[in-house]
Amino acid sequence: MTAHTLPAPNHAAVEFFDVVKRYGSGSTEVRALNGVSLRIEPGEFVAIMGPSGCGKSTLLHLAGGMEDPSAGRVYVAGRDVADMDVTDRAALRRREVGYVFQRLNLLASLTALENVSLPLELEGVGVRQARAEAREALAAVGLDHHLDRFPDDFSGGQQQRIAIARSIVGRRGVLLADEPTGSLDTATSDAVIELLAELPVRHGTAVVLVTHEPRFASWADRVVFLRDGRVVDDTARTVARSGLGAVS
Amino acid sequence: MAVREGLLALLDEGPRYGYQLKTEFEAATGGVWPLNVGQVYTTLDRLERDGLVEVRGGAEGAQSQKTYAITTDGVAALGAWWEAVPSDDPPPRDELMLKVLMAIERGDDHALKVVTNQRTVLLSLLQAKRRERRVMSDDSFASKLVTDALILRAEADLRWLDSCEEQLQTRLRAGGTTRPTRKADR
Known part of the structure; x- marks a missing residue:
C-alpha cells in the first residue's frame, strides 16, 4: 500500500457536494448557494446561467478555492479545498485553475508574453521555461506574432485572448470564466467563446463559463441553470428527459 | 402562407x-x-x-x-x-407564449417551473442547431441562412423566458399573487 493518497485517476475537474454558501448572519443572512451538487469532468465545457444574484459568481469563487463553503464539500482536481492551507490554495490558483473576467487586468507595462509568463515566474518557474510555456499558451489562443508588444497595442478581442492565455498557461486543468465577453462587440465575443469551446477539445481543459447570454451558453456541452442558489435544471438532464438524444 | x-x-x-x-x-x-x-x-x-x-x-x-x-x-x-412590410397579421400568438401565460393563470410557482423546463429544452435545441451550423458546407447557403434564423429566434425566445423568470421571481418575492380562482379550485 502506498503511504500517501493520490487522487483517484478518474477524478472530476471540479465537484460540488451539497454546497451551501452563506453571507452575513441572523436576519441579514443570505444564502448565495443553497445545496448545490455538481460534477464537471475534465475536458467538459459547462455554462452556468441564471438571473442576477442566483449564485453564479459565488460558484466560480468556490470552484477556484477563493472562498470556502459554509457547508458541503468542494473538490478541485480531486482534492478537497477545505483540506488546503494558504500555500496549497495559492498553488491551486497558479497551477490548476485559471480565471478570465470581464475586466482583463493585463499589466500595461509588461509585454503580451510577459503578462502570460508572469504567473509561472511568480511560482518560481525559470524565466526560460516560463516564456516557453507562455508561447505555447498564446499559440493555443491563436496568437503567435508581436508577443513583445504591450497590451494597448492589441485590439479588445486580442487582449481577451492574452488574458485567456494567461489563465491557461502551465496547462491548467480548469478555466473559470465570468462574463468574459462583457466589453466586446458581438463578432469578437463569438470568437472568444469559440476559442473557449476549443480548449476542452484540444487541450482537455474543463471550462466553466458564467454568462447571461443564451447565445454564448449554447456553445457549451452542457448548461446548468441556477436560481436562488440552487441548480434548477441542467441540459444534461433534459437530453434524457425529452429524448433529444446525444447532442455531442 | x-x-x-x-x-x-x-x-x-x-x-x-x-x-x-x-x-x-x-x-x-x-x-x-x-x-x-x-x-x-x-x-x-x-x-x-x-x-x-x-x-x-x-x-x-x-x-x-x-x-x-x-x-x-x-x-x-x-x-x-x-x-410590403410585415403587418400585425397574424397576431403574435405562439405556443410558447400561450403555455407561459396559461401557466401563470395556474400560479407563479407553476409558471416558474414551466419557464425553467421550456428554457432548458430550448437551450438544448439551440446547442444542437449551433453544432449543425458549425459543420455546414459552403454550398448550402440557403440552409445556413435558415439555420441562422432558427438560432436567432431560439435566442430571442430564451431571452424572453429569462425576462419572464426575473419578473415572476420579483413578484414571488414580493409576496406572490393570489392564485386566480379556477373551476378546479372551487
Whole structure:
C-alpha cells in the first residue's frame, strides 16, 4: 500500500457536494448557494446561467478555492479545498485553475508574453521555461506574432485572448470564466467563446463559463441553470428527459 | 402562407414547369419548406384564375407538360409583395407564449417551473442547431441562412423566458399573487 493518497485517476475537474454558501448572519443572512451538487469532468465545457444574484459568481469563487463553503464539500482536481492551507490554495490558483473576467487586468507595462509568463515566474518557474510555456499558451489562443508588444497595442478581442492565455498557461486543468465577453462587440465575443469551446477539445481543459447570454451558453456541452442558489435544471438532464438524444 | 409570392418570384426569372417550381422553391428555402406537387398546381391554378400567371404551351396536354409564365399583373403583385412590410397579421400568438401565460393563470410557482423546463429544452435545441451550423458546407447557403434564423429566434425566445423568470421571481418575492380562482379550485 502506498503511504500517501493520490487522487483517484478518474477524478472530476471540479465537484460540488451539497454546497451551501452563506453571507452575513441572523436576519441579514443570505444564502448565495443553497445545496448545490455538481460534477464537471475534465475536458467538459459547462455554462452556468441564471438571473442576477442566483449564485453564479459565488460558484466560480468556490470552484477556484477563493472562498470556502459554509457547508458541503468542494473538490478541485480531486482534492478537497477545505483540506488546503494558504500555500496549497495559492498553488491551486497558479497551477490548476485559471480565471478570465470581464475586466482583463493585463499589466500595461509588461509585454503580451510577459503578462502570460508572469504567473509561472511568480511560482518560481525559470524565466526560460516560463516564456516557453507562455508561447505555447498564446499559440493555443491563436496568437503567435508581436508577443513583445504591450497590451494597448492589441485590439479588445486580442487582449481577451492574452488574458485567456494567461489563465491557461502551465496547462491548467480548469478555466473559470465570468462574463468574459462583457466589453466586446458581438463578432469578437463569438470568437472568444469559440476559442473557449476549443480548449476542452484540444487541450482537455474543463471550462466553466458564467454568462447571461443564451447565445454564448449554447456553445457549451452542457448548461446548468441556477436560481436562488440552487441548480434548477441542467441540459444534461433534459437530453434524457425529452429524448433529444446525444447532442455531442 | 407566402407560397404564392414565392412561385411568382421564381416565375419572374422566366417560365417554368410546375415540377421545376417545386424543386426550385425547395432549394431556395434551404429544404425547410417542402411542397407537394399538388399544392404547387393548386396554387398555380389560383394564380392563373387571378390573372397573375398564364399557361404557355402544353395547355391542352397533361398538367406536367404545361409551362407557366408571369403576367404583367403578376409582376405588379410581386413588386407590391417585395415592398410590403410585415403587418400585425397574424397576431403574435405562439405556443410558447400561450403555455407561459396559461401557466401563470395556474400560479407563479407553476409558471416558474414551466419557464425553467421550456428554457432548458430550448437551450438544448439551440446547442444542437449551433453544432449543425458549425459543420455546414459552403454550398448550402440557403440552409445556413435558415439555420441562422432558427438560432436567432431560439435566442430571442430564451431571452424572453429569462425576462419572464426575473419578473415572476420579483413578484414571488414580493409576496406572490393570489392564485386566480379556477373551476378546479372551487
